[in-house]
Amino acid sequence: MSEEDRCIRCGSCMRACPVVSTFGESVFPGPRSLAVDAPRTGKPMSMDELLKCSICMMCRDACPSRIDLPRSILALRAANRRGTLRPGHKRLVENIDSYGYSVRPDEGVHGPYPCKGPTTCLFPGCISRWRRPEILDDAAYVLRSNGTEVACPEDLVCCGSPLEKIGEHERRERLVDRNFPILEKFERVVTTCPGCAGQIVGYGIDAMHIVEYLYEVVGVEHLVSGLDGKGLKIAVHMPCHLNRDVGPHTKEYVHSILGAIPGLKVVEYPEEDRCCGAGGSLLSGFPEMAAALAKGKASAADRAGADLIVTSCPFCVVNLTNAGTMRTLDIVSLLRTASNR
C-alpha cells in the first residue's frame, strides 16, 4: 500500500491549507487533489498548480493518516519540471548558476566575517547575506555578546533549499558539494534561516537554527539578562520550516525566550502558526499570492493589538515586510534592539 492510499478523505489537509482557504480551490486545487487524487486518477497537473503550494507542511501535520503530502508535491514537481518554471524561478536558477546564491548579490553588501579560528559557523544563507544583511549582523552580535565567536566563510553558497522546492535536484547536489567540505570542519553550524537548517541537516551535518542554539546552548536566563523589551507588544509569527521542519520544540523555545524578556508583551492570536506565504517558492513564483497571504497574517497580528511581528526567518521578514502593514523583526534583531538601553 503506498502512502497516499492511506488517505481516508477526511478533508483535514484541505482545511489546514492556507492557500486553499485564502484563494479557494479554483485557484489552487489543494494538497489532497494534488498529492492523492491526481496521481491516483492519472489526471494531468500543470506545473503552475503544483507550484502554488507554499510547502508550509500544515497539511502534513493535519493528516490523521500521517501522509507526507508536501513530500509528494515536491516529488511531483521534480517529475514534472521540464521547461515550465515561473519567471521568478528561472531567475533564481540563473542567479545560482552565476553567483551561487538564489538572489543577485548586491554590490553594497560584503560577506561579513571571513575569520578563521572560531569553531562555530554562522551559515549566511542567501536572504540574510544579501537582502537582509542586518539579520546576519544581529545574529553574529547576539552570539558574540553571549560568548560565542562565529565564522562566516566567504565561500559558502546557497544551501539548496530553493532548488529542492522547484525540483532542481542535480543543481542542488552541486551546491551541497561546495558547502559540505567547508561546513564539516566546524564543530557547530548555526543558521538564521530555518530552510537552511533543514537542508544542512539533510547533508548529514548537525546544523542548529539560531533559536535552538540560543535556548539550548546559551540558555534563556543568560540570554535575556539585562534586556529591556521597552513595553513593546509583539505578535509571534512561527515560520513554517522552523515549526514543522526543524521541529515544534522551537515554538516552545521562541516563547520561552520572548516571554522572559522584561518589559515585552507577547499577544496571543490564533494565526500564529499560519504560513506567511513566502515558502515553497511561492514568493518567487507567485508574488501576488505570497503578498495576499502575508497581508492576511499581518492584519491578524494588527487586530490582536501588536506593535510589531517577531519571527525567526529572514525570508518571512522579507515577505511580511512586503505586506507593508506591520513592522516585522527577526528575533535576533529584537534581541539586539532590547540590549540597547
Added chain:
Amino acid sequence: MIDLPKKEVDVLVIGSGAAGAISAWDSAVKGLDVSMIGVGTPATEMSSGCIRFNDDRSVPEGLGLDRGDLEDAFSRAERFLIDEMKTSGLKMEGARRDQGRYYRCHGTIVPENIVQGPTSSGGLDRIEGERICVIGFEDRTEFDHRLFAKALAQRSDLRVEHIAVGTTNGVLRNSSVDDLLDMFVDAAGSASGEVVFVPPFISLKDIDRWEELEKRSGRKFAEPVMDLGMPGARLRDALISSASRAGVSITNGASIVGMSISKGSLNEVTVRSGHRLQHIECGAAVFCGGGLVGGGLGVSGKDVIDPLGLFDVRYLREGDGIDILARASSGGIRTGPGLEAIVDGEKVRNLFVAGASLPGMNIVEGNGIGDAMATALLASKAATEASR
C-alpha cells in the same frame, strides 16, 4: 542529529483529542507536571462537535472497569463539559435521547469560519467592501442565511443585511442553475450590499457563471463556504485551551517513536520533534492516540495495530477475517483488567490507555466521544496515582 535536552514530567499524555485533553487537564489540576503531545487531526476535531454519553456501560465495563468508578467518571466528564468549556468560551447544552445524553455546542460560527468566495474575492480579509448581503431561501433550512449574516455581523467593520428569496421546495427541484442565477441577480438588485453571499448552488470552479453573476448585477459575489468539521474544531480548541489553562505543556506536531519498558514499568518515551529526538522520562503515561479514524491505530493485514507495533491488541468481535474492517474496528489496545496497557502479555503498571484506542471504543464502532472522555478521566486518576 544531537538529541534534544532530556525532559522529565510527572505524566505524559500521548494524543490531543478529547480524551487526551481531558486526561491532561485532570492530572494538571491535581498539581502534576503534565506534557501532552499530539500529531494529526483528532477525530474530535472532525466530529460534529456533539458529544454522546451512552447509558449502556457494557463496553467500558467489558474492559474490567468498576461500575461505581465509571458512574463517577461519566458525571465528572459531563460537569467538565459544562463548566470548563464555558470558561473556554463554548456553551454546551445537554439533552437526553436515544439511550444517552448528548451535548452540543452553541454559537460556534465566527466570521473567520466563512472561508472563501469563488472569483475575485476569497477569504474574509479580502472582501472588497463593507456592506454585505447574504441571500438565502425562505423555506430551506439547510442553508441558514440569517445565521451566516449573524456570524458575519460579529465583525464590526462590516455592515450585513440578509434577504430571503421566496421559493418552495418544488421550485428548487425544478430550477436549473441558470434559473437560480436569475433569481440571485434579481435579489441582489434590491440589496444595498457591495458583496453578495449566495447559497452554495453554483460550483466554485464554474468561473463563467460567477463572472456572469457579477457582470449582470455589478456586485461582487461570494459563497460562504464553511468547514464541515467546524463545530468539532471549535470544541477541540476549547478542550485544548482548558488543558493549557490548567498548566499542561502542549506540543503539536511531535510524535512518539519509542517507549522503554522494563520489568513491567515504563521509564522513558522517545518523541520525534522535526529532525530531532527527545527522551522524556515520565512517572506515568496515558495513551490517547485515537482509533482508526484519529490515526492512533491502523490496520495491517487483518489486524489492528498501534503506530509503534508495541501494544497487545484485543478484539471485541471475533471473526474469520471476511469482515476485516468490522473486526478491526472493534479492536484496540489490550488492557487490564482496568486501563493498564498490556505489552508482550504483561501489564505495565504506569502506562494507561484511554479513549478510542480501547477495544470497542473506536469511533467507527460509534461508542461516542463522551465514553472516551470518561475512560480518560479514569486513566488520568490511575496515572496520577502511579506517578507518585
